[in-house]
Amino acid sequence: MERFIKIIQCSIIVLFCVSAFQVQARTWKVGASQPCKTISSAIAKAADGDTILIYPGVYKEGQIILTKRLVLKGTGYPVLDGEVKYEILTIRSNAVTVEGLFFKNAGRSSYNDIAALRIADSRYVTVRNNKFERTYFGIYAQHATACTISNNLLTSDAKDEISSGNGIHCWKSDSMHISNNTVSGHRDGIYFEFVSNSVISNNKSFQNVRYGLHFMFSNSDNYISNIFSDNGAGVAVMFSKNIGMSNNTFSDNWGSAAYGILMKEISDCVAQGNLFKSNTVGIMMEGTNRVKMIKNRFISNGWAMKIQASCSDNVFTENNFQSNSFDVATNGDLVLSKFEKNYWDKYDGYDLNRNGIGDVPYRPVSLYSMIGEQNPSSMMLFRSFIVSLIDKAEKMLPVLTPVDLKDDHPLMKPLKL
């Protein structure tokens, strides 16, 4: 028995020693006039838990691979130059923090996805307050879990989809937090593929070649209060389930295939409190099921919504539709979605009992939007006398427009959103 107690005592002492040793984290300084001249040498010397403090300067060290649990911290934005050849930093360790660095000229390749910063097979990595310039892929997370990417500024000079990479790219990841980043000049601003339980919030994504935000096969994610503007094709949410989209702004996405959001083959999503402004098409829906759209604003779009006949059980309620050239367009007779209690500025019905709800239903699909869908050239006659005659005639007796696509309780006054 005594022997047993001794063993326990010994092990406690050893444990204390070890933990005492561990607490003593060291700081390695890197810079031209500092003890370490290169980041790689500092990493080689450092042990888990240490901090590497990088002073201003230009560091051209090829690819740096990080396999220790370190904090990489820059003061005054030291430049890590990839010389258009290398992936600059690869993280293969848990709980790494990268802060205050300036990544520049990362390698480009049409064969490999070269990133300025790659997080590979790691957990609890934090990437914050960094700058990225002229990169192929900016931040690339693969098999990452519970990582935080925040307050980064990513710019690049993408010209076309083929020769460019994504700003923040997440693949097969989980519980990611992406917030307050600014992304521009990439292929897709933020790209998600097989990513679940993640939050994207307060980011700005603009002037990207393809999408501001791109979701593929990613379930149970939320994106909140982001601004997506002036991207080649807006935002795409595809083949996903349980996506929450709230308080985002989608604006100025112009072009023949540009949408505020393209929703393709998604189900059980909620979009609430978003603003769609000055897009060619606010929302394009294809094969979407059980999507709820509540309290969104559609202002000055070409088409507020295009809902293909392949969509079902979507609910649109308490939205404001104002100053859109067309409210809704569709491509068939079948309507399985429901419109209820929206405000439409083109509604010209009456409200006899003054309860704020129009007494006759509103049909948001005009004949000419159907014609325009079939024959785009006919937009040339838009708003001409003959077209308004045809539209009026169709409104009286719907023949070509879907009879069931209507709002039975349109609001008389816009909602305060």
Next chain:
Amino acid sequence: MRTIIKYVVVDLVKSRIVLAYTFFLLAMSFGIFNIDENATKGIMSLMNLVLIIIPLVSIIFSTIYVYNSSEFIELLVAQPLKRKSLWMSIYSGLAVSLSLSFVIGVGLPVIIYDGSATGLTLIVAGLFLTLIFTGIALLASVLTRDKAKGIGVSILVWFLFTLIYDAIVLLLLFQFSDYPLEKPMIGITMLNPVDLSRILILLKLDISALMGYTGAIFKEFFGSVTGIGLSALMLFLWTIMPVWFSLKKFQRKDL
């Protein structure tokens, strides 16, 4: 020439129809802007007014005026005056008074309530339409001796430009929908001053709806300096040609 213009203008104002027209436009414009707080929507409604009412009034009123003053014209022709200056004076008098009505009736409210580039395009387009349709009216009245027939021709021309032409274009669009029609459409638009004015205003107004493929081509063309120059030239030609033809006809006409 100036005396005749002055005489024509005074005569027109005295007849009170121009005054009524001005007042009607003014009431309409202010009414439209007051109904809706959204000035853009007001511009949109005014556009329909400008594209339909302005040509109609210009063409009918001018035709009737020329027929009604046939005795006055005969009297002046007997004087040592050039027929050219007489005819141009009548045209100028009509154009000036109708344009003035338009500027006061529509231009003023637009500038007060909107004042944007869209509004300015609307005013310029309306002015051109006034000049063009007054010119066409002169041509119609010089071509036919009978008053009723002349008015009939005028109404038909108005009908052609506002409705029939578009109906034919719509028919063509669907008959030839398998072909790329975007570029021919630009040419077809150019041939109708009403369509041309409408497209110019729309490119400012509904830019996002027109940003489809067709719209992109339209914008590329009409948004460029060449496009704007060419549109202006077309409108200018539309203004000059009918008047010029009517002048040629009038100079050789046996009154």
